[in-house]
Amino acid sequence: MPGTSSVTSRMALNDNKAGMEGLDKEKINKIIMENTIGSRYYKNEVKREAHVRERIKKMKERLQSCTSEQKENAIYKADAMIAEIEKGRDLTRTIIHIDMDAFYASVEERDKPELKKKPMAVGGMNMLSTSNYVARRYGVRAAMPGFIAKKLCPDLVIVPLNFSKYKEVSKEVQKIFAYYDPNFSAMSLDEAYMDVTEHLQDRLLYSKKTRSFAYNVENMYKRSSNQTEDIQQHSSDELMAEKRFKSFGFTAADVAEEIRFRIHQKTRLTASAGVGPNTLLAKIASDFNKPNGQTIISSLRDEVINFMANLPIRKVNGIGKVSEQLLSSLDIKYCKDLLKNRSSLMLLFSPVSCSFFLRTALGCSSNRLEAESERKSISTERTFNACSCLDEQLEKLKELCQTLSNDMKKANVQGKTITLKTKTVDFELHTRSRSTLIPVSSVEELFEISHDLLKQEVALSNNNLSLRLMGIGLSKLEPISGTTQTSIKKFFGKIDNIGLKHKATEQLAVCGSSHSLFEKNNIVEELDDPDEVDDKGGHCNPDELDVLSDDRFNLNLFNDKFGYNGHQVNTDSELVLDTTLLCPVCGRNDFENLQYLNEHLDLCLCGKNSITQNEKNGNHKEIALTSKSVSTAAVDEESYLSAIEANKTSDISDTVGVDFTCPICSVKFNASQTTLKYFNTHVDSCLNRKVIKNILQTDSKMSIVSTTKAKASKDGGKPKKRRKIDSCKGHTIDKFFS
DNA sequence: GCGGATCAG
DNA sequence: ATGGCTGATCCGC
Ligand SMILES: Nc1ccn([C@H]2C[C@H](O)[C@@H](COP(=O)(O)OP(=O)(O)OP(=O)(O)O)O2)c(=O)n1
Ligand SMILES: [Mg+2]
Secondary structure (H helix, E strand, O other): OOOHHHOHHHHOOOOOOOOOOOOOHHHHHHHHHHOOOOOHHHHHHHHHHHHHHHHHHHHHHHHHOOOHHHHHHHHHHHHHHHHHHHHOOOOOOOEEEEEEOOHHHHHHHHHOHHHOOOOEEEEOOOOEEEEOHHHHOOOOOOOOOHHHHHHHOOOOEEEOOOHHHHHHHHHHHHHHHHHHOOOOEEEEOOEEEEEOHHHHHHHOOOOOOOOEEEOOHHHHHHHHHHHOOOHHHHHHHHHHHOOOEEEOOOOHHHHHHHHHHHHHHHHOOOEEEEEEOOHHHHHHHHHHOOOOOEEEOOOOHHHHHHHHHOOEHHHOOOOOHHHHHHHHOOOOOEHHHHHHOHHHHHHHOOHHHHHHHHHHHHOOOOOOEOOOOOOOEEEEEEEEEEEOOHHHHHHHHHHHHHHHHHHHHHHOEEEEEEEEEEEEOOOOEEEEEEEEEEEEOOHHHHHHHHHHHHHHHHHHOOOOOOEEEEEEEEEEEEEOOOOOOOHHHHHHHHHHHHHHHHHHOHHHHHHHHHHHHOOOOOOEOOOOOHHHOOOOOOOOOHHHHHHHOOOOOOHHHHHHHHOOOOOEOOOOOOOOOOOOOOOOOOOOOOOOOHHHHHHHHHHHHOOOOOOOOOOOHHHHHHHHHHOOOOOOHHHHHHHHHHHHHHOOOOHHHOOOOEEEEOOOOOOEEEOOOOOHHHHHHHHHHHHOHHHHHHHHHOHHHHHHHHOOOOOHHHHHOOOOOOOEOOOOOOOOOOOOOO
16 A cells, blocks of 8 residues: 555655755654644645556556567657757857845845844745745745744744845846846846856956946945944944955856855845856756855866766756656656656657757757746635635635736736636645636626636535635736737837937937936946055935936946946945046036936037036936836947937047947947957947847836836836746646557 | 646745 | 745646
8 A cells, every 4th residue: 555655755845955955854754744644735645646656657557568669769769859959959158047045035134134043934834935044954945834844943933025125136136137138037036047148258358347346335334333333433444444346257157256246245145156058057057056156067068968967857947846756757867867768758758848858868958048928827816714605705706806907907918718716625726717709807807707617616516615725817818008019019119219219309318328327326436446446435325316226337348348448336335435426528526416427427428518407307317217227238338329429529439549440339449459359249239139139128118218207116127027948847747648 | 728737936 | 723826838638
């Protein structure tokens, strides 16, 4: 009887997580079991486990019924597939995957430092969203009920969720991502892929200053305030003495370090990074040295294959607990086994799954980050105390419909397929769905249809439906307002907007586009070497410029590209060290505050060197402050360039010793610091469709600029979710021929 | 098109 | 006593 002792695979601790190596699984599982056996949840897990076993049994039968000829043929087909995969192998790109460490927990720790040394988790007694690394040593982890975690670790501190905080932090971090790849692909609040191939090319031209970033002064204050009693006395001198900038080199590893450094300075949180030639490898790599570490996977074919060979299949993105079990039953535990037992794979799984497995085994996956795609569904669900009264269920259903309807409005979608989800008190899941001819959007329609679906469900349960959860979802979505906008239509709409802005309201356009050269963080300094900065300790009220806070454009980057020796230093910090505000165009340095400098700069770039024109202030400020965020250096640069082009007298293009002139943007390159190759790279990027992509992406921001004000934080700052081209997520190996 | 199942975060 | 929520995908029918 495969009863009680073998069901553990579903219930047992998942130690497939950073910080959970070498735990006493025996002991931990015992405690988990003691607090699990007999529960309804457990009974349902036993059932699901049985289902998996059944699948395994059928797989084995199927395999045994195959002739040796069929098996040979399967190998032949697998090898053909492998050859095809090899042919398409592309190791030329560089992907970085960044993953924040114990994200929610780290945010809470940051705001309550006394938690740092304690075992701590975020969530509630019912469910934990994540745990810090101290708690992980007790076996406490994400997706574990709080009450069980408490048994594992009685001292565990459980902190409630604070979603808006995590979102805010996420926004900050994603702004940094955009600096390296405006097309970065965010998988969640705490994690993203960047294709830094182009950045690495461009970076070869960066000066040391451009590759240098400031330590956050605020952090130093906090540090010293913990250690010394007299902050006022010490801070200034100590800060001066302390090394205040950190420089980074040219390799992908350097870039990963730089990104993690900037994240840390900006948010006081740590992240881990993985570098590799594709998303599969980058993702695995980022987990390798967690927390607060990074791993680089070579882009040499043989090294990639070697790396994959001894990797447990469970580490691969689309392979979860069940897939691991199924494959394990075929003696496939490491990726190399996928190759060894390829004949079984070919005989049991769909071509799509086989391709995925073989590509994985060879270390191949997507190395192009997918462009933003529209959401495909929207849903909401709630768990509650057992409820078998229809009236009460309908009451809850109504509320769900209301919630969903609100979310639909926010997302600007309606849809044609309504799905009701129910979970019985025995944890049995069911869905009932219905499609309509016309998309539904109102609460009333949602309720009417879902009510009907619930009646169905009640009937199917012999009028005895006791629920612990209900959910309602909508798919086959369409936008609510306006005509269905295809990407290409949006794209041209955008181009029109930009053109219009430049022509009709030239000044506004230029102001709007140049604002991001400066932000409150970016201070001007007189020195060339970031390591020997001297300054007078100044202070800038962060509240004043809040909206603008991290819209950052790396002026040094601009200077590197166009041969201008600027005075800007890089900082992501919220505090400003120096109040010397210097116009990089005309050299004026008597600006009272950053806003004046910004205004002046706008005019200076138009060739009008004056700081009058304060009438426009309200408007100008609004635009300057709101047109921002994921907006990228490249976009700003482009706008900047068009401004220059429209006015060739601009000082910036007047560099000395020029040997090359870009035929597109007229910017000149100095032969002494620019090889022909890099010049060509620049021309390429001028022509590059990437610029178009950037514009496309900046859609929301642009429309904010051209139409209304404010709301920058809400929708405008939200980078839409992007996915990898290879859809590994939800990839299952379900299919087998039975 | 529907329902169940798997996966990620 | 207490076992989440959102979105996506795949498979079989
Ligand atoms: N089942 C899960 C898994 C994760 N999360 C949330 C909380 C996590 O903090 C965040 C990021 O997920 P990760 O898988 O990256 O886990 P952490 O960042 O917490 O830890 P680490 O990445 O260090 O392993 O997503 C969640 O709500 N439910
Ligand atoms: Mg993380």
